[in-house]
Amino acid sequence: MENLDSSETPKPSTWQLPVIIGSIVILAGLLAFVVTSTGNRSASAVTPTSVPTVETAAGHGDLTNSPPAPTISVDEAYQRWQAGQVIFVDMRSGEAYRAAHLPGALSLATPELNQRLAALPADGLIVTYGDANQPTAGQRGAQIFRDLGYGSVAALDGGIEAWQAANLPVERP
Template sequence: MERSAKDHLFQQIALVTQAIANPHRLELLDLLVQTPRSVEQLAQASAMSVANTSQHLQRLKQAGLVVGERQGTTVIYRLTDPVIIRLWYEIRQVALSLLAGAEWALNRYRPQRQQLPTISLAALQAGMPHGDVYLLDVRPLEEFAAGHLPGAVAIPLAELPQRIDELPVDKLIVTYCRGPLCRYADEALLLILASGRRGARLEEGVAEWLLAGYPLAHS
């Protein structure tokens, strides 16, 4: 009885590890960290079919990681608990710290990451109150609206080439997006530097900001 009870306990825990042992489901978690989304929105953002996205969401739901809430005729999926942000963060950190292949893949996905100037959270917080830094959120607008770093201005990456003249020329422009696995901020920073402005990338995103104990702003 004791052995079977312990086996059952570990089987229940394994539901979580089995659910996240898939790259597509990890990407869905990464997207849901930013904001709740419908199946269709997640499918578009992850370049998967709606049918495949729905199947992956059901696996995550069975493991208690996401929940679907009906809003009219649409089901909106969200993370069930903020602790899942920590889970995703730690999985990512372990992979990047211990697996050379993960670091190689990140460099391949973000080929300019080693050459671009960066800024730390501490330096960002020191510069913002004095007006020395212009913080630019280049994620999609729905992600910005769901929660963003205080003081940030939203210009989605797709709009930035046409709106580059809106940016100041006398401040350090700091770009950020979904975190280190997102290259939107890199691409935005390259445009900013090419325009003759000063810039830097913040590697962290809203997940890291929350895990550091800071509140998000909402529009």
């Protein structure tokens, strides 16, 4: 055994530092998984730095301090969609999105969401929507996008049910 001088501190073994760092990375990954699997749906695409990303909306939570976003009627949303001026963002669960969604709509979980939003024309509009199970989802989504700096955002009045009641097209698998 070596004698250690009281002024010397023992150095960790060469394997300890990678194990500690690896443990931290694994714990961070597990925490991220738990947070995102409990209803926090955010995109994970790489985006240009000049465009706000949807990822920053994670944990947005309470929107009571944010004024309500404007709403858009089904008729106006349809007309703007036909003119190619709208990106629909479905704020519902992935299961509901896969069952049926507005034409060309993106789910928050769609990897290309941020890229599509970055390519939105200057006169374009982001229209968020929910359904009867989550009637405030469209409004909350519009508020989040607006708070992230997207200028032209609106919530679809009546959600997907109002769209379907007007006999407008939906996409199904």
